[in-house]
Amino acid sequence: MGNSETFEEKTPFAKLLRVVQAFFVKHHYILSKIAMSIVTMLLTMVMIFFLLRMIPGDPVYQYAIGIQQQRRITFEEAYKVAVQMLHYDPNENILRAFLRYFSGLIQGDLGHSIIETNVSANSLIRTRLPWTLFLSSCALFISFFVGITVGGYVAQHRKGLANKAASVYIALSGSIPDYLMALLLVINLAYKYKLFPAQYNYDAFSVTPGFNLPFIRDVLWHGCLPILAYSLVNTGNWIMQMRGSCIGVLGEDYILAAKARGLSSRTIRSRYMKKNALLPLVTSLGMAFGGLFGGAVLMESIFNYPGLGLEISGRILSKDYMVVQGLIFFSGFMVILVNLLVEMIYPWIDPRVRRE
Amino acid sequence: MIKRITSNVQLTVGLMIMAMFVLVTFVGPIIFPYDPNPVVTEIYLPNSLAHPFGTDWMGRDVFRQMIGGAGSVFQIAFYAAVITVLVGSTLGILSGYAGGKIDKIIMAVTNIFLSVPAFPVYLVLASIMTLESPLAIAVVVSAWSWAGLCRAIRVQVLSLKERDFIQICKVMRMGTGHIIFKELMPNILSYIIINFVIAMRSAILASVGIMLVGLASYDPTNWGAIVSAARGRGLINPMNVRILLYPLTAIVIFQVAALLVVNGLDELLNPRLKVM
Amino acid sequence: MDAIVRFQNVHIDYPLKKYTLHAVSDVSIDIARGKITALVGESGSGKTTLSSALIRCISEPGVIASGEILFCGKDEEPIHVEKLTEKELQSFRWKRVSMVFQAAQSALNPVMTVKEQFLETMEEHGDTSPAAQKENRCKELLEYVKLDPDRILKAYPHELSGGMKQRVMIAFSLLLDPDLIILDEPTTALDVITQSYIFSILKEINREKGISMLIMTHDISIVAKFADYVGVMYGGKLMEFGAVRDVFKKRRHPYTEGLIGATPSIIHDISAIKPIEGTPPDIMNLPEGCVFWPRCVYFEERCRQQEPDTVVYPDGSKCKCLLEGR
Numbered sequence: 001m002g003n004s005e006t007f008e009e010k011t012p013f014a015k016l017l018r019v020v021q022a023f024f025v026k027h028h029y030i031l032s033k034i035a036m037s038i039v040t041m042l043l044t045m046v047m048i049f050f051l052l053r054m055i056p057g058d059p060v061y062q063y064a065i066g067i068q069q070q071r072r073i074t075f076e077e078a079y080k081v082a083v084q085m086l087h088y089d090p091n092e093n094i095l096r097a098f099l100r101y102f103s104g105l106i107q108g109d110l111g112h113s114i115i116e117t118n119v120s121a122n123s124l125i126r127t128r129l130p131w132t133l134f135l136s137s138c139a140l141f142i143s144f145f146v147g148i149t150v151g152g153y154v155a156q157h158r159k160g161l162a163n164k165a166a167s168v169y170i171a172l173s174g175s176i177p178d179y180l181m182a183l184l185l186v187i188n189l190a191y192k193y194k195l196f197p198a199q200y201n202y203d204a205f206s207v208t209p210g211f212n213l214p215f216i217r218d219v220l221w222h223g224c225l226p227i228l229a230y231s232l233v234n235t236g237n238w239i240m241q242m243r244g245s246c247i248g249v250l251g252e253d254y255i256l257a258a259k260a261r262g263l264s265s266r267t268i269r270s271r272y273m274k275k276n277a278l279l280p281l282v283t284s285l286g287m288a289f290g291g292l293f294g295g296a297v298l299m300e301s302i303f304n305y306p307g308l309g310l311e312i313s314g315r316i317l318s319k320d321y322m323v324v325q326g327l328i329f330f331s332g333f334m335v336i337l338v339n340l341l342v343e344m345i346y347p348w349i350d351p352r353v354r355r356e
Numbered sequence: 357m358i359k360r361i362t363s364n365v366q367l368t369v370g371l372m373i374m375a376m377f378v379l380v381t382f383v384g385p386i387i388f389p390y391d392p393n394p395v396v397t398e399i400y401l402p403n404s405l406a407h408p409f410g411t412d413w414m415g416r417d418v419f420r421q422m423i424g425g426a427g428s429v430f431q432i433a434f435y436a437a438v439i440t441v442l443v444g445s446t447l448g449i450l451s452g453y454a455g456g457k458i459d460k461i462i463m464a465v466t467n468i469f470l471s472v473p474a475f476p477v478y479l480v481l482a483s484i485m486t487l488e489s490p491l492a493i494a495v496v497v498s499a500w501s502w503a504g505l506c507r508a509i510r511v512q513v514l515s516l517k518e519r520d521f522i523q524i525c526k527v528m529r530m531g532t533g534h535i536i537f538k539e540l541m542p543n544i545l546s547y548i549i550i551n552f553v554i555a556m557r558s559a560i561l562a563s564v565g566i567m568l569v570g571l572a573s574y575d576p577t578n579w580g581a582i583v584s585a586a587r588g589r590g591l592i593n594p595m596n597v598r599i600l601l602y603p604l605t606a607i608v609i610f611q612v613a614a615l616l617v618v619n620g621l622d623e624l625l626n627p628r629l630k631v632m
Numbered sequence: 633m634d635a636i637v638r639f640q641n642v643h644i645d646y647p648l649k650k651y652t653l654h655a656v657s658d659v660s661i662d663i664a665r666g667k668i669t670a671l672v673g674e675s676g677s678g679k680t681t682l683s684s685a686l687i688r689c690i691s692e693p694g695v696i697a698s699g700e701i702l703f704c705g706k707d708e709e710p711i712h713v714e715k716l717t718e719k720e721l722q723s724f725r726w727k728r729v730s731m732v733f734q735a736a737q738s739a740l741n742p743v744m745t746v747k748e749q750f751l752e753t754m755e756e757h758g759d760t761s762p763a764a765q766k767e768n769r770c771k772e773l774l775e776y777v778k779l780d781p782d783r784i785l786k787a788y789p790h791e792l793s794g795g796m797k798q799r800v801m802i803a804f805s806l807l808l809d810p811d812l813i814i815l816d817e818p819t820t821a822l823d824v825i826t827q828s829y830i831f832s833i834l835k836e837i838n839r840e841k842g843i844s845m846l847i848m849t850h851d852i853s854i855v856a857k858f859a860d861y862v863g864v865m866y867g868g869k870l871m872e873f874g875a876v877r878d879v880f881k882k883r884r885h886p887y888t889e890g891l892i893g894a895t896p897s898i899i900h901d902i903s904a905i906k907p908i909e910g911t912p913p914d915i916m917n918l919p920e921g922c923v924f925w926p927r928c929v930y931f932e933e934r935c936r937q938q939e940p941d942t943v944v945y946p947d948g949s950k951c952k953c954l955l956e957g958r
Contacts, residue, residue, distance in 0.1 A: 040467045047468055051477075055484055171619075175611030177561045179568060180604050183587070187597050257739035260689045261753045261804075262725035265718075271752070275743050294473035298565050309476075313569050316479045324480060332472035339471075351788040352742055 030344055037340045044332045048325050049101050055321050058090055063114040063322075070117065085112050086322055110326030115318060121326025124311050129293070131201050132300070132307030135223055136292040139230030144285055146231070147238020152274055154239070155246030166239055173236030179298035182229040186302060189225060196225045199304035226303045230296070234288075241284060245277040252276070279350050286342030287335075294331030360624060367620025373613035381430050384423035390577060392416065409602050412586075418599055422606060425577035428490050429560060435494030436501070436559030437552050444502035445548050448509025453517065453536060462506070469503035478562055482571040497562040498555070505551050512544050546625030550618055557614045560607060579603035633948060635662035635704060636812055636844045637686060637729075642699035644681050644690060653916055655681045655694060659870045660942070661863050663812065665706075668838055668845045670855040670876075672891065673865035674912040679848045680734065682865070683814045686713060686846075687725050703728060705811060727757055730805035734816040734848075736798050740789040746800060747785040750807060757808055773803040777833055795826040802833065806841075813837075815847040819854075831858055852895045856880060864888050867913040867923035870942070874949025884951040886928045922954065930955050 024031060060082045067085075068078035083089040087104025089097055104111075110121035154163040190198035197203070201222050207215045249255065250273060258268050295309025304310070308327060315324045347353045362368055393416075403410045409418035451462035481496045516522055525535050567580030568587070575581060586600035644656040656678040663669045671679040684690050686701060701713040705728065716724055733739045741749060750770045751763070759766060771781035777799040784792070784800060792800065798818065805813050815834070819827040835858065838845055849855065855862050855876060863873040864887060872885040883889040890908040910927035913919070919926055925935040932955065940954040 036467075039464060040471060043464055044468045044472055047472070051480065171612060171615050172608075175557075175608050175615055177565070177607075177611075179565060180608065183600070183604070191597075192594075253733060253735040253738040254741045256689055256691070257731075257733055258741065260684075260687050260725055260731050260733075261756075262722045262727065263753065263756050264722060267752070267756060271744070272741055276741070279743070291473065294476060297475050297479065298568060301569065312476045313479060316476070316483050317570065319483065321480070321484075324476070328472060328476050328480070331476070332468075335471040335473070350743065352790045 033340060033343050037336050040336050041333060044329065044336070045102060045105060046098070048329050048332075049098055052088065052101075052321065052325050053090070053094075059114050059322055060086055060088060060090060063112070066114065066117065086114070087111075088322070105329065110330055111322040113315075113320050113323045115320045119323070121323045121330065124323065124327065125308065125330060128295070128306060128308045128311050131305065132295040132309060133292060134219075135226050135300075135305065135307060136230065136296060137289070138223065139227045139234065140285075140288055140292065142227065143231040143235040144238050144281075144288075147235050148242045148274075148278065148281065150235075151239040151242025152246050152269070152277065155243045155250060155277075156269070156273075158247070163243075166243070170236040170240045173233050174240075176233060177298075178229060178233045178296065179302055181233050182226070182299050182302040185225050185229050197222050198225070201305055222305075226299060226305055229299065229303075238281075241281055242277060245280055246273055249273050249277045282346065282349055283342055286338055290335040290338030290342075291331075293334035293338075294328070364620045364624055366616045367624060370613045370616030370618075370620055373609065374617060377426065377430065377610055377613070380423055381426040384426060388420045388423050390417070390420040390424035392576070410598065412599050418582075418602055421577045421582060422579065422603055425575065425579050425582065425603070428575045428578045429563070429580075431490035432494050432497070432563045433556040433559045435491050436498040436563075437555035439494060439498040440501045440505060440555040440559070441548055441552050443498070444505030444551070445509050445544070447502070448506040449513055449536060449540065449544075451506065452510040452513030453532075453540070459510075463510070466503045466506050469500055470507070472500075474500035475562065475565065478566055479569060479571060482566050487571075493563050493566070494559065497559045497566070501555060501558055501562075505555070508551075509544060509547070512547060513540060516540055516543055546621070550621050550625070553614050553618050553621070557611055557618075560610065564607060579607060633662055634665045636665040637663040637846070638700070638702040638704065638710075639663075639682065639686075640700040640702065642682065642685065642701060643697040644678070644685055644694055645697040646694045648693075651916070654868055654918070655915065656685070656868045658699075659865075659868075661870055661873055663844060663846050664861055665704075665844055666838075666842050667860040668835075668847060668858060669861040669863065670859035671846065671848045671863045671865055672850060672852060672855055674850060676912055676915050677865040678868035678915075679865045680816055681868075683816060683846055683848060684731070686812075686814060687729050687731060688713065688716065688721055689725075689731070703812075723757065726753065726805075726810065727808045728810055729812045729814065730808065730810040731814040732798075732801045732805050732816065732818050734820065736801040736818070737794055737821065739801055740797065742789050745786055745788055746792075750785075750804065753804075753807060769807070770803075773806050774800070776806070776837075777803045779803070795822055795830070798822060798826070798830060799833070802830070802837075806837065806843075809841075810843065812844040812846060815845060817848055817850070834858070852891050864891065867918050868915060869923055870950070870952065871924065872949070872951045872953075874945075874947065878947050878949050882949070884945075884949065885953050886930050886955070887924050890927075890929075922952075 060079065063086060064075060064079040064082040067073070067081050068075050071078065071081075073081075083100075087101050087109060089100060092100065108122070110125070112121075113119040150162075150166060154160070154166045157163060186198050189195045202209070202215065202218045203222070207218045209215055255268060255272055258272050263272075293308070295307045295312060297309040297313045299305075300307045300309035301313050308331070312324060312327050315321075315327070361371070409422065411417055412421070447462050447466070451459045451466075477500055478496055481499060482493075485492065485496070487493050487496065522535060522539055525539055530539075563578075564580035564583065567578060567584045570584055570588070576585065580603075582603045583600050586596045589596045639659055639661045642656060642659045643654065646653040646655055659678075659682060671683065673679050681690060681694060685696055686703075688696075690696070696714045699714070702710040703713050703724075704710045711724070711728075713724070740746070744752075747767070747770065751766055754766050754769075767785070770785060774781040774784050779796060779799055784796070789797060802818070818834070819830055822830070831854065834845065834847075837843055847854075847859065859876050861874065862876050862879050864871045864879070864885060866887050872879060872888050874882075879888060880892065883892060887908075890906070893906045894908055896905050908927055909929075913923055913926075919936070921934075921936045921938055922928070922940050925931050928935065935954055938954065940952050942950050942952045944950050
């Protein structure tokens with residue numbers, strides 16, 4: 001009797017187990033990538049947590065003093081509130097402190113400012129990230145498309161003058177740091193010839209933020225120099241990658257075979273060379289895009305552009321570390337997430353890694 | 357060997373420029389000692405024979421400042437490259453050669469370093485530690501840079517490990533030490549040398565970047581500190597712009613030279629069939 | 633002999649930085665219509681270079697330095713292949729002469745399906761028939777090489793085995809009904825069973841469709857079984873040429889003799905094999921006189937001083953040796 005009951009119960013369970021097992025076997029590749037990303041994220045949390053403990057002084061103490069003055073409560077109570085808010089208590093033993101910090105992050109709370117009240121890493125990301133993403137993704141896509149076009153062209157005309165010019169450009173742009181390019185542009189185009197505004201994201205005196213034409217125009221206007229600086233520096237890298245990839249592909253047998261089949265050089269260029277040469281660049285593009293979420297610290301500080309990068313450097317200088325760790329964690333998190341996405345999308349692009 | 361180096365134009369030019377920088381670093385301060393005291397009568401002087409790069413807002417000679425600062429710039433670069441290459445290649449070889457659990461652990465750690473953006477972390481480290489020596493800055497700017505090298509070397513080792521000559525060594529039961537130092541190392545040495553120069557390049561950019569933000573300027577003659585100070589004075593003033601351009605130009609020249617060396621070494625040490 | 637292709641005094645050079653490399657020098661050879669002609673020789677003997685010159689697909693930076701390559705279609709003026717413009721070449725290639733590459737394993741674009749590549753080639757050659765008709769044509773050809781068309785057409789190259797890819801390439805080469813197919817080592821890297829299978833398919837194509845074939849190989853036993861004519865190349869020069877029976881029986885050139893003597897046979901004692909002494913010639917540094925003298929067992933002093941002329945025999949064979957009739 002009892003036996004048959006457990007048997008009855010077991011059958012659907014066994015069925016479920018089989019389904020789960022089949023699911024794991026089928027999606028082994030993606031699941032292992034996801035697991036790996038989760039491990040990396042957890043380890044990143046651990047590392048940032050230890051970085052936090054290296055900080056001299058007691059951030060919770062400072063924060064508590066602020067709360068005490070604001071709310072007029074005893075210091076002990078204020079300290080408790082501070083620990084709650086910051087998800088961090090340096091007086092606890094290390095394991096419990098980590099668990100507290102960890103639960104904070106899991107709840108999506110990246111950390112509060114200990115200098116300004118009502119400012120948190122979350123609120124900063126909300127207000128600053130759009131600016132950072134606007135600049136850097138515009139620049140990334142401009143430099144990517146210019147880079148692959150030029151790179152593909154010079155790979156086919158390796159003996160030409162264009163290739164020599166491209167080599168010089170690659171060497172120079174690889175040697176000029178982005179902040180120097182930014183400084184040069186600011187000095188020349190903004191201060192000397194006054195062609196573009198030197199700093200800020202828009203002119204707060206003349207336009208009102210919102211979905212209106214003057215505002216959008218002003219934002220684009222202010223974005224010109226930073227985007228130009230970014231693109232000038234990064235295009236060289238894309239040209240180099242695309243040229244190298246194309247030269248590799250041009251040496252492949254299927255290019256010669258396509259020529260032997262009497263295909264036009266236009267078809268060979270677009271469907272044979274470019275399509276194959278772009279595959280490895282997709283991964284690079286994904287990684288570059290993931291890297292954008294941290295903001296470009298120096299670029300933004302030179303243009304005084306209120307993106308995440310400027311925020312990070314400013315908060316480090318004012319020693320507002322609780323926010324800084326949140327912002328750094330966020331950008332690391334985004335790198336991992338975007339890379340994971342790229343790896344999941346990649347089989348769609350390259351049939352060779354497609355799994356049944 | 358020397359003939360092979362001189363026949364490579366990129367490498368020769370690059371090495372000559374780098375040698376000039378080294379010469380200036382060691383001999384320069386003896387010939388042109390720098391006087392950090394302000395000279396009120398000589399503020400913002402234009403270029404002249406006495407002051408080839410003019411003077412700054414406190415009347416100090418920019419040319420001598422730069423020569424004085426070269427030492428700290430290249431010390432940082434050198435130490436950082438040594439640390440990066442030592443840590444990166446040791447862990448890379450270990451990870452690739454040992455495989456298994458060790459490989460998994462090292463790769464997991466490397467992944468963190470590759471995901472978390474480097475520069476903000478440099479800034480945090482620079483602000484919570486008091487950096488007062490080139491070595492300390494070098495430690496900071498190599499804290500993150502080893503990870504990329506580690507992963508690249510691991511890939512090299514992994515592919516070498518499958519090659520016949522290493523397999524034969526294993527079959528012949530040669531010692532691990534012998535295989536790593538006598539068989540593996542010669543094959544990745546050229547890669548490590550090239551990455552040493554690359555690490556120097558990025559260490560200079562990172563250290564100057566940190567100083568540009570206003571951190572770690574322990575030595576006011578370091579080129580990064582000169583740039584930062586000039587920028588702090590305001591770029592509206594063309595005199596400050598002029599001062600700032602000298603160290604930046606020097607940095608770019610060094611970067612180009614180092615890149616030439618990298619490309620030249622790559623051609624010399626990793627010869628591929630180059631028709632034409 | 634009714635020739636479909638005539639190579640006349642063809643020289644193919646690779647101009648390099650410091651010197652010029654003569655990959656093929658002064659080769660004259662006729663490819664018989666409707667027959668199978670084989671070119672044998674070691675790697676670097678110039679056979680691939682010569683045959684890819686026929687569709688002007690010599691790997692960079694090789695050029696046809698001098699000589700004529702005539703393509704003689706039925707009832708039409710001979711085409712001077714070396715003078716074709718890029719535009720004319722595009723329609724000449726594959727439509728008149730197609731090629732199965734030595735590297736057939738990697739001759740397909742890895743990011744396109746077999747079907748896409750077949751259709752693309754038909755479209756680029758101006759085939760405007762409806763898609764279904766084109767697809768039927770592809771299926772017919774794949775069935776002809778004994779493949780399952782429905783599976784193959786939607787597959788990507790990496791999903792096929794080596795032998796399958798080879799057969800796909802053979803089907804591909806038939807796509808536009810060419811007059812001549814060049815087969816560059818069509819069975820290297822394949823196992824023996826697949827090899828003989830592919831040769832039986834090729835023989836069938838030759839017999840049923842009357843398509844001429846030019847096949848490159850270094851396997852002399854394939855030549856014996858499969859070809860009608862054979863040319864022997866060494867160091868970029870044509871050493872001997874003739875009908876297979878004549879060449880094998882008379883063995884006029886010492887190199888040919890060496891090649892045949894170096895071929896193992898299942899039924900004979902393996903110790904009877906006599907490999908050719910020495911190493912293949914260094915194409916950058918060819919010897920004076922006859923290119924083969926350093927390895928020739930009949931070597932005489934005059935071989936070193938004088939380059940032999942090509943002698944034409946009454947049976948149509950050619951031989952390039954001073955010691956003819958030794």
